[in-house]
Amino acid sequence: MNGEASIIGSGKMRKWLRGGLALAIALQLTVSSWAGIAQAEEATTTATDGVMGTATNGVMATDGEKSAVAAPTREQIGKAVADLQSILGKTDPVSDWVAFGLARSGKPIAGRYLPLANATAANGSLKLVTDYARVALAVNASGGDARKVGAGKVDLLSKIANFDKITAQGPNAPAYALLALDAAGYEAGSQDRWTRDDLVKWLVDHRNADGGWALEAGKSDVDVTAIVLTALAGYKDRPEVSPILDEALNWLSGAQLETAGFGKPSEASESTVQVLIALTALGIDPTADSRFIKNGKSTLARLLEFRQADGQFSHLVTGKADGMATFNALLGLTAVERWMDGLSGLYSGVPAATRTSVTVNGLSGVIAEGSATGKTALEALLNVLNGANVAYAVDRNPNFGGLPMLSSVAGLANKKFGGYDGWQYAVKRDGAWVTIGEGMGTFALQAGDELTVYYSDVETMLVHSVKVEPAAPREGQPITVTVEKEVFDWDSDKLVVSAAEGAQVRIDGEAVKTDKDGKAQIKAPKAGSYSLSVDGYLSDAPPSYVAWATRLNVASYTKNVSVSIEGDAGTIASGQAQGGTALEALELLLADKSVKNEIKDSDYGKYISSIAGIEAAKYGGYDGWMFAVVRGGDWIIPAEGVGSFLLEDGDEVVVYYSGETTKLADPIVVSPAKPKPGQDFSVKVTNRVWNFTTSVFEAAAPIAGVTVKVGEATATTDDKGQAAFKGMAEGLYSIEVTGYAKDAAPTVVRSVTELPIAGSYGDQSAVAAWAADAVKLSRAATLLRGIGDGTVAFEPKRAVTRAEFVATLARALGLKGGGDGAAFKDIPSGAWYAKDVGAAVDAGLAGGVSAGKFAPDATLTREQAAILLTRALKLKATATTVLADAKLINASAVASVQAVVQQGLLTPNEGKFAPKSTLSREQAAVIAVRVWEAKK
Template identity: 60%
Template sequence: MRALLSSVLALVVLLQGALGAFAGSAHAEEAAGVAPTRAQVTEALGQLQGLLGKPSEPANDWIAFGLARSGKPIADRYMKVAEQSVTDGSLRLVTDFARVALAVNASGGDATSIGEGHSNLPAKIANFEKMTAQGPNAPAYALIALDATGYEPGAGATWTRDKLIKWLVDNRNADGGWSLAPGKSDVDVTGIVLTALAPYQDRADVRGIVDAALTWLSAAQRSTGGFGNPTESSESSVQVLVALTSLGIDPIKDTRFQKNGVSALARLLEFRQADGRFAHAVDGKADAMSTFYALLGLTAVDRWQDGLPGLYAGLGATGKASVVVNGLSGTIASGSVNGKTALEALVNVVKSSGTPYTITRHPQFGPYPTMVGGVENASLGGYDGWQFAVKRDGAWVTIVEGMGTFQLKAGDQMYVYYGDIGTQLIHSVTIDPVKPRENQPVTVRVDKETYDWDTGKVIVGPAAKATVKIGDQVAVTGDNGVTTFTLKAQGELTTSVTGYASGKAPTYLAWESKIQVDAYEMRVSVRVEGDAGAIASGSAKGGTALEAVETMLKAAGVQYDVKTLSFGKYIDSIAGVAGAKYGGYDGWYYAVHRDGWWVYPTVGVDAFMLEDGDEILVYYGGDATKLAEPIAINPSQPLPGQDFAVKVTNFPWSWTNGYDTTQPLGQPLAGVTVTVGTSTAVTDAKGKATFKGLKEGLYAIQATGYAKDAAPNVVRAVAPLAVTGHYVDEKNVAQWAQSGVRIARASGVMRGIGDSADASFKPKQAVTRAEFVSALVRTLGLKAEAGATAFTDVPAKAWYAGDVAAAVKAGLASGVSKTKFAPDATLTREQAAVLLTRALKLKADGTVALKDAKQVSAGAVDSVQAVIANGWMTANAGSFSPKAVLTREEAAVIASRIVIANRVK
C-alpha cells in the first residue's frame, strides 16, 4: 500500500501541469481579478501576530484563541485570565462558556477542568437550560465548542450534538440563512451556523440546508466582494471566510464568492491599515474588535492554504508528537509539536523553523506536501516524493491514509521524508554491548522491515549496505546487516543509520539516537605469580587486562616485556623470566577471577575487556598448569587449638567447551604443598591436607605446586584463615559482616568492647573515635606510643592511649581541640571516610553517582569518593548515608579489608 500510495503520489505530481490549479468545489474557476498571494496573507497575518501578541495587548479570549491557532500562543498570560473568569463567575451565557472553552483548549489547556472548582465548560454547555435565548448564536457556538474540544455529552444531557443540529436546521429563515430573530437572514449569523454545521455537511439532513445557505450567502455578497448588512464590515467578511474554509471551500478561487473578480479575502485585505491593524468600515480607522476578527479570518485562510481543517477543528487535547523532516541528504527540520493530524504537525514544525514548504490539495487524495525545504516532488524523475511514517509505542504504524487525515497521538514519532517505492523503514538497531565503553569493540546490527499486504505481517530482515555513524566514525553494514566499530571517543555520541545516495532516493528512512560511551577504565586487582614464587600484586585501573597489568607492574617497579604477533599482544617476560624457559609450551598465561569463577580468556591479554572488581592472575605455567579454586577449610571457622583440614580442588576446563561439566566440579588436586603459618602439609589423593590446631590469630593459607626444572603444576593460591573464639553476641552480627568481625578479632586490630576478646562485640553499637583510630593504627602496623598524651580526656592507662598517641604522631588523627580528643564520641560514616583517606593517603579518582550526594558535607566529598573508589567503604543501593553513625560491625569490615590487603598476598 505504501508503494501504491507512492506511485499514485508520483503520478499526481507528473499530472499537476495538466490538472492546473483547483479548488475544493465544482465552482473553482479563475476569476478575472488578481487574487491575494500566499505571501500577502502570510505578511498580514504575521503583522497581526506581532501587534496582538505584545505583552501590552489585552489577553482576551478571541485574541488568545487566534494567536494560538496561528502558531503564536500566549498561554503563559492567557490561562491566568481564563481561570479567573471561570472562578469569579463572570461567565453567564452559552457563548461565554464556548468562547473560553475554545481559547483554553487552543492554548494547550483543558476546558473540562479549569479554575479553582475545576469547572467543566463543555458539560455546562451541554446542560444549559436556556440555550436558545440568544437565537442561533448559542446553539451554533455550543456545537462548535463540543466538536472542537471533543466532549461527548452524557445520555442525560440537555443538549446533544443531534439536538443542536436539529434546532439549527429547523430554525433557519425562508431565504435559507439565519438571523438572531426570524425574518431576513444575517451574514454574520449565517456564517457562524455554517461553520458549526461544517463537520456534518455530508449528512442527508444537513446537506441541502448547507447548499441553500451558501446560495443565499453568495447572493448576499456585495459588488465589492465584501459582506455586511445594512452596511459592509470587515467582521462580516471574516465570518464568511471562516465558514467557507470550514466547509472546505476555496476562499479565493470559488466563483460563487467572487464579485467583479474580487473575493471575500481580497476585500478583507482592503480594510487593512498602514500599521497592519484593520478597520470596521473600508474607509474607517483601525478598530480593536475588527483587528482581532481579522486575525481569526486570516488564520482560517492560512490553515486552508496549509491543507488543514477549519479554524475550530481539532482542538481536543492530543499531546505533543516529535516530528523529523528528512530530505535527500539529511534532516531539514525537527521539533516536538501539537498536531491533530500528521499534516498539521508537519506544518507546525516547518513554520517554526522557517522552512519553506508547499501544500497541495488533491480532490481525491486530499492535501499533501509537494515541496519542503526547496525539494519538490518528482525532482529525481521517478516515483519519488514526500512521504511519512509514524512510530507509536516503539513500532511502525501501518498507514493507509493521507497526512491530512491521519490522527496523531501523544508521544508519536513522525518522520516526513523524501523517498520512493524502494525507501525502507529501519526496524531496529542493536548495539552490543548495550553500554559500550571507550576502545571497546562494538557490534551494530541493523534490521529493516516491510509490510506484506497479502499476509498482513511485518517482515523483518537485515538492512544491507546501510551507513552507520557513531560520533565521527562511519561504517557500512554487510549483507547480514552487521558492522563493527572500536569506539575512540567517550561521552554522549549521536548514532545514526542512513541510506542516502547521490542522485537517488534514500534506501532507508534515516534513524538516529544517542548512546553514552563511558571511559573504559575499571578498578581491578592484579597478581603476578612466577615459576618459583610471587612476583608482585596490587590494585590497578585499566580497560583491558594488559593495561591493568602494565599499570601495576610499573607501580611496583617490575621489569617486563610485551611483544606483538598477528593475533595481538602477549607478555613475553616478567622480572627476567621469559617464555619457553623450560623448552616447551611454557610461558606467561593469564586468567581472570570474576563473580566467583575463573575465566580462561580466548582472546589476547590486550583484547580482554575488564569489569570492576575483576582479579587478574598472570602466571608462569604450561598446558598442564592448573588453577586452584577457592580453598576450602573444614571446619570453616576453626576455634583456637582445633584441628582442621584444607582441601584444594580445580574445576576442569576445556578450551573447546569451557568448564567441563561431564566431570564432577571441584576435582581434587593431589601433591599440592599447603602452608599455614609455620606448618606445612601435602594434599593427598582427595586433595586434602590436615593441620593441628593453632593459637588465635590471622593466618595466610598458601597452596603451591612448584616443580623442579619445570613450570608449576598448580599456580600459587592464597586465602586468609581466622582462628578465633566466639563472642557471646555473635548471633547479632549481620551475615555480611561475620567474616570481617572474625578477621578483625583474629588479627587483633579490633576486639570486643574495651578491646577485650572476652567481652561482647556489640555489632550494632556506634563505633567510638578511640575504637576506630586504634583499629586504623593497628591495621597499618604502627607502634603504640607509651606515656601520657596531650589530651586531658585520654587517661594514660586507657587501652587506646598508646594508639591515639601513635595516630596523632603519624598525623592520622587530631583532637577536637588542643586538649580534648573526645575518645567516646561516635563517628558518622563521612567522618570515618575522612580518617580513612588521611590514614591510607587516598585520593578521589573519578566520581561515583550517589543518590544522597547533597547530604555529604563539603569537606568530606573527596574523602567519600576516595573510600568508595578504593573499595574500603561502599554505597548501599546508591546511597552512602554520610550522616549515619558507623557501627562497630561496619568498622570491623573496613579494618578486615585493609588487613587482608596488607597481610594476605
C-alpha cells in the same frame, strides 16, 4: 485496501503499493502540478510587497471587471498574515478575538492573554452565551483549559451547555456555542441542558425558507449564515445536515456581489471574512469554487483589496484602516492559510492530548524536530516547521479530490530523483509503527504518538527494532547493535520483519554498516551519553532506511582490584589498582610501579607484547603474556582479550608469563584444613583445565615437581601433587607455589594463599558458627586475641571495649607508630592497646570522649562502630537501605550506618540495625577480618 482502485491508476503504482507502502504514499507522492488549476489566471500586479492590494494599487485587471484576476498565492497570504500578526501582536490590552486569531495563526500570546482571561472569568462580566463561547475559544486556542479558567476554576464549557436562554440571540449563540464545545472536545454531562446534537438540530430546524439564517426569522443574513455554516461544517456528512448546507451555500453564492465581496446595505470586509471562514471550514477552495467567483475574481482576492499599504484592513473598500476589520482579516486569512496547508478549519480547536513528538528527516540528516499539538499528522508537522522557520509547501491535488499533500520541505521537493520519490510519513504508537492507509492531512494523532516525516522512495524501509547488547553497556565494553526492518505485505495483509542489511549504525563518531544478519559491532565507547542512530543515507538516492535515533548511556565503570604480574622468574609487581577492564587496571599498576611495557593492537584487540623487558615468544614457541582473574575465590579463565574483560570490585587480576604447558595452581588443598600449632600437615597442588567447549572446569589433576614454600620451610610436590610439612608455631603463614624453570616458561603460575595456624580458646564452643573462622584468623594474625591479649578465653559474647575495637582496627589497617596513649590520662603507658590506640589517634581515626579522656573500658554501640569504620575506611554511601529502626539512629550516625551496611561490614538482622546495641567481641573479630582482607 479501501479506495485503492479509484486512486491508483497505473500497474507500476499498484505494484509499488503491494510492495509494502501504504495508500498514504499515493496521497503523498503522486505529483501533479497545482499551478494548472482552472481558476488560476494571469493578471497584472503592481503591488510592491508581493501581496494583493487595493484597486488603486493596480492589482485589478486592466481590461475590465470581467477579465480574470490571479488567484492569491500561499506566499502572498503568508505575507499578509505575518503583517497582521506584527500589527495585532502589539495590542494592549489583548482582546479575546485578537488572542484567538494570533494563536490560530501560529503566534500565540498565552503569557499575556491567559491572565486576562482568568480575570474576566472571575469578575462576573460574562453574561451571554456568546461571551462564554468567545473566551472559551480564545483560551483553548492559547493552550489553556476552558473547563478551568481563573482562580475559581470556572468551567466555561459547562456554562455554555447549561445556558437556559441559549437561543435568545437567534442562531448566533447556538452556532458559537457549538464551535466552542467542538473546539475543546467537550464531553457532555448527563444533566446538561444542551448537547451538541441538540444545538445541531436547533440550527437545522431554524433556518429561513431561502436556505440561510438570520438573527430573526425572515430574509437571511450573510454573516449569520456564514457563522452557522462554519458551526455545522463538522457535521456535514450527516444526512440531515448535508442537503441544507448545499442550499445555504447556493443562497450565499446568490448573495455575493459583483465585486466578489459580501455585505448589505453596503459591502464590508468583515462579511467577506465570515464567508471565507465558512468556505474553508467546509473544505471548499476559496480561490477556485465557481459558485464564489464573480467576474473572474474570487472572494479571497476581493478581501485582499481592502488591505491598506501598512498591512491593516479597512471596513469599506474605499475607507481607512479599521481595528475591527483588521483583526477580522487575520481570522479570515488564517482560515485560508490553514486550508491551503491542508489543515482543519479556523475553529477546529487545539487537541487536549499530550503533545506529539515530530522528527523531519531529509537526505542526510534531521531537518527539524520538536513537539507540537495537532489534530492531524500534517498539523503537528507544520506547527514544528513553522516554529523552526523551515520553509515548506503543501499541494491540494485535484486528482485526489483536493486532499493535501506535502510537496517540499526546506527546498527539497518531490521527484528530486525522477521516480516515485518524495515526502512520506510514519507514526509510531505504543512502540510499533502504525499501518497507514490515508494521507497526512487526515491521519488523527493520539496521545504519545511519534511522528516521523521523511524523504523516501519505493526501496526505503522502516526500522522495525534496534537491539543493543549488552542492554546497559558499560565503559570499556564493546557493543553489538542488531537492526531489523519491516515491510507490510499488502497481498498477505501481514507485517514482514527481517534483518536489516546495509543499515548504517552511528555512535560516538563511528559508523558501521550492518551485515547480512543485521548486526554491527561497535568498539567500546567511553562513559557518557551518546546519540545512537541507524540510517540508510545515500549520496545519490533517497535513503534505504528511515532514520532512527535514541540516546545511549554508557555507564562509568571503574572497579577496585588487585593486580599481580608474574614474570618467568619471579614477581615483577603487585598492588592495588583501579580500572574498568583488566588492561586498564594493569596499565595503571605498571605506570604506578614505573615498569616498562608494550601493549599492541591487533585485529582481535589489544594484547600484551612485553613487560619489564620480557617479550612474547622469548623461548621461541607459543609462549607469551596471559591473564586470569580470581573472583570470589574462584578462577575465571577469560574467553576474551585483556582489553575487553570487565572487572568487578575485589577481583584479583593475575598477569603471567606462560608457555604451552604452564598451569594455574587451583585448587591448593591443605590437610588437615585447619592445622593446630605443632601439627604436621601437607599441601596438595592441583590444576583444573578449563574446557572452552563445555565452559566448565575439568576434574582437578595433581601437579608434580613444583615448589611449595610455607614460612621458611620448602618442599616439592610428588607425583600426587603433595608436599609434606612439619608442625609449625601459631601464626599466620603464606603458602607460595612456584614452578620456575631454567630457560623455559614456568610450569605453574606463582600462587600465594594464607594459612592461619591457631589454637582453640577454652570457650571456643561459645563462638557462633558464623564467627568461628574470623575468630581463629584474628587470633593467628594477632588482630583481636583473647582477654588480656592471651589465648585462654575469648569471651565472644562480651561487649567489645573502645580500646579493643580501636586497637583491632589499627592492626587490621596496618597502622604503625603513634604514641603510647600518654595524651589520655586514662590510658596506662604499659597497656597492651596503648600504642595501637595512639596510632589510630595520630591517623585521625579516633579521638577522646572529652579533654584528656579516652574511656578505654567503655563499651561500643553499633552506630559508634559504624562512625569509626567510615572514618577509618573513608566510606560513603551510594545508596539507601531501608531499615525498620532507622528512627533510632542518631542523626550524626545515619550516613555512617548506611555506608557500613552497603559495604557489608555491619549487617541488619531482619531489617533492623539495632544502633544502640553494644558490639560483641565476636562481631568485632568478623569486622576486623573484613577490614584486614579489604586492606590487602
